Amino acid sequence: MRNKILLTFAICTSIAFTSFGQNFNKAKLDSLFDILSQKDKAMVSVAISKNNAVIYQRAIGFASINSTEKTPATTKTRYRIGSISKTFTATMVFQLIDAGKLKLTDKLSAFFPTIPNADKITVDILLSHRSGLHNFTTGPGFMQYMTQPKTQAENIELFVSQKPDFEPGAKFEYSNTNYNLLGYIVEKITKKSYSENLNERIVSKLNLKETYYGGKTDLTKNESYSYKPMGYWIQQPETDMSVPGGSGAIVSTPAEMTTFITSLFAGKLVSKASLEQMKTLQDGYGKGMFTVPFGPKTGYGHNGSIDGFVSNLYYFPEDEVAFAICSNGVSYPLNSILLAMLSSYYNFPFVIPTFKSISVKSEELDKYLGVYSGPAIPVKITIAKNENGLTGQATGQGAFPLTPTEPNVFAFEAAGIVIVFDTSKNELTLKQGVGNFVMKKEQ
Secondary structure, eight states: OHHHHHHHHHHHHHTTOOOOOSSOOHHHHHHHHHHHHHTTOEEEEEEEEETTEEEEEEEESEEEEOSSOEEEOOTTOBEEOGGGHHHHHHHHHHHHHHTTSOOTTOBGGGTOTTSTTTTTOBHHHHHTTOSOOOOGGGSTTHHHHTTSOOOHHHHHHHHHHSOOSSOTTSOOOOOHHHHHHHHHHHHHHHTSOHHHHHIIIIIHHHTOSSOEEOOSOOGGGTBOOOEEESSSEEEOOOOOTTTTGGGTOEEEOHHHHHHHHHHHHTTSSSOHHHHHHHHOOBTTBOSSOEEEEETTEEEEEEEEEETTEEEEEEEETTTTEEEEEEEEEESSOHHHHHHHHHHHHTTOOOOOOOOOOOOOOGGGGGGGOEEEEETTEEEEEEEEEETTEEEEEETTSOOEEEEEEETTEEEEGGGTEEEEEETTTTEEEEEETTEEEEEEEOO
8 A cells, every 4th residue: 555655646746747758768767777677676477558558568587486496588489468458358248338239238137146135236236336335355264265276156155245325326345256247247148158259359359369268387388387475486376267257367568468458449349438437437437447547648447466466457448558557576666667658758867766875873863853844845744763774754644764875865676665864954955856844854
């Protein structure tokens, strides 16, 4: 949660600078991935495409790590993309709507009448995460449940057993249960598996070669395992892909993900009216996608996580450019990588982390503590300390760690923030992008 808030802070800070450059700074973006690789901070693959042509690709890290060997990741390495699968599922639902085989007003009771409140839940409500059905991936025992093969009937039985969180339509609350059910509805209407529908309705239409419904990880198919950073990379348990279904079972690559979302917005998969339905937000979520701001630009897409995999996919229609990230292990925020990709493409300044630090005694930090404010930023910054060192916190946001890099200089490299203290003047200068904001300590 903290990293998400700070990405928003970084983007909001950048809004003051609304002139976007035309020169894509590939060299600087390469520098970011070089140091992330050298410092073993991330295992990721990324792609940027313009007008459906890939203009940048990079992969760092490893597809698999064991006691005897490491398999380097390449731009052909395939990753589980988690909830980005929901955009694929929503696309197939709208294809059925375009074909007259389904309506947004159709009720869940026509397909799965035993689900709680099925007669009050419509396809529209499922797509918009407003069903009130409990998110089955947060239920007790799920960590054991997820590793075992499950039939549709077994998953439905689990959904039936869970008490709804609220009345259908009352509010938005993200729930994987909604999109599992939508995937099953696609199967019921077509009398074909989700995998077959994915192949016929999206993969074959776009000539994708590396996108499919996942199974047990197979390194011979360029697939990757996922890892958690603990000073070294620890392989994570594998979800059996019969469990996430339409909410998160797809495997792909960044380049093919950009092909998918670009084609979706180009009208190659659904009608213009259906795409508008997908894009229309209610409580911050559309139908299978949401928005991400970058200065005056607005992107549409989704993020995802499953096991130790984390992913992002966004398309900016104004510029016909798509950004995709797949990761199988990170100790550096993926939001910051996305921000760097956006900044690099739009030629906006961003900070390359150095991951260097110096040692400062706890008592030496006391001189920096306090609340700082200034006319250039509409928030106050509270400087405090904990057992790990100095922290900063903007009004209404979470605290973030500040690492000492030089005397009187501290950084939160994940968001490109550098704070320089001048204790003789009781002030600090907050640097982010091209901004330098002087703030005085309040007495």
